[in-house]
Amino acid sequence: MLAQRLPSLLPPLGPRELLDVSMIASVAGELSEGRLSARRPFRAPHHSASMAAMVGGGQRARPGEVSLAHHGVLFLDELPEFTPAVLDSLRQPIETGESVIARANHRVTYPAAFQLVAAMNPCRCGMAGEPGHQCARGPRCVSDYQARLSGPLLDRIDLRVDVPAVTALDLIQPGPSEDSVTVRARVEAARLLQSRRYEALGLPAGTTNARCPPDRLEQAAAPDQAGVALLRDAAERMRLSARAYHRVLKVARTIADLAGAETIGRPHLAEALSYRSLPERLQAA
């Protein structure tokens, strides 16, 4: 449900983005009734999806789900149930924002810059970590299931959030919450800030922190001194790869943008780093 709501928190598609999205839909033969919507795409392929369905291919080199989710959200429910080859094929588009389909003597490239949202249970039976529960298969229930996700794929997932089961009481007494309109205003303000920042650095309008090329990151996301110290410490302790290090910086830049802070400080980095680790109860042995 949270994933499905995400597009409603994102700013509507700009004219250029709208054109991209409708061109892909048209090539894929999915332009329904010729109507265009400024709503960002939301795609949720089933875990039985083939590689061609996911990243594009087939006889006519049709765009896949990653391209149909361009400028929007790609939601993969029950992530470990996807075949390892399909999950591996996501790495390139996540990294480059494009999907390349190789043919005998040419290549077809489709745009594929999406936000990936994935959901999974901690183990195959789905109960690990629940108070008082012991998996029938023991600790292997967790470790075997989580081993289905490769390190390189996990390295590209920036925010890992533990969502505990909802109890009846949570539904009876909902906590204080913000509505989508309020949150979207904050997201729009942060996106505008990013667009202006990257335009000033010579990048196209609409560039987000996520799409900031590595060589501009130092200018765009330089933390203050306390932040640098924390990051250096964490990089060693958490054994961050170079990629993960860059990704933490981008998340911290976004957290600072949402808070309207010019400089990335220690709290922004601490929050960004906290999203990279899973709670201990869900970690595979």
Ligand SMILES: [Zn+2]
């Ligand atoms: Zn289990």
